Amino acid sequence: MTPLPAAPWPTGCVQIYTGDGKGKTTAAFGLALRAAGRGLRVWVGQFMKGTPYGEVAACSALPGIAVEQLGSTGHLTRGEAVPPAERALALAGLSRAAEVLADGLTRVVILDELCVALFYDLVLREEVEALLDTRPAGVELVLTGRYAPDWLLARADLVTVMGEARHPWRVGLAARDGIER
Helix, strand or coil: CCCCCCCCCCCEEEEEEECCCCCHHHHHHHHHHHHHCCCCCCEEEEEECCCCHHHHHHHHHCCCCCEEEECCCCCCCCCCCCHHHHHHHHHHHHHHHHHHHHCCCCEEEEEEEEEEEEECCCCCCHHHHHHHCCCCCEEEEECCCCCCHHHHHHHHCCCCCCCCCCCCCHHHHCCCCCCEE
């Protein structure tokens, strides 16, 4: 097998996984596993998540993948004033993502639930556009979450929209550890 070049590949892409179906975070973590399996350094910043999801526990045991939960109470209502503490957590998350993008070592950056943070105005369009503008050419940037706005979709190289055909939560089955969280 031919080893990977030491320098980043010349063209990284911006990928978005969005839609109302299940599997956006799962798809992003699948990409993280694939990249780590090829020796690439991966960083995942999870917006809107502060509880111990299974993917965080699993990745903590894997070399090459770092996951940081950037915090949020997750108790937001669209249209209400954004609590200052929630906005501060999201801005700190964007700042951390900018550091990772600039480190010259990380080849895959995943911003899990960033689209939802945009939807709830925890981060603003201008802030996310500025982050996108700083992405080095050889870094793969993956954004996940429902409600990806049209302007963001237009900036992506790859867009996957997950659609729900059926889901057991509609008949009362709560999220299960190891399956949905």
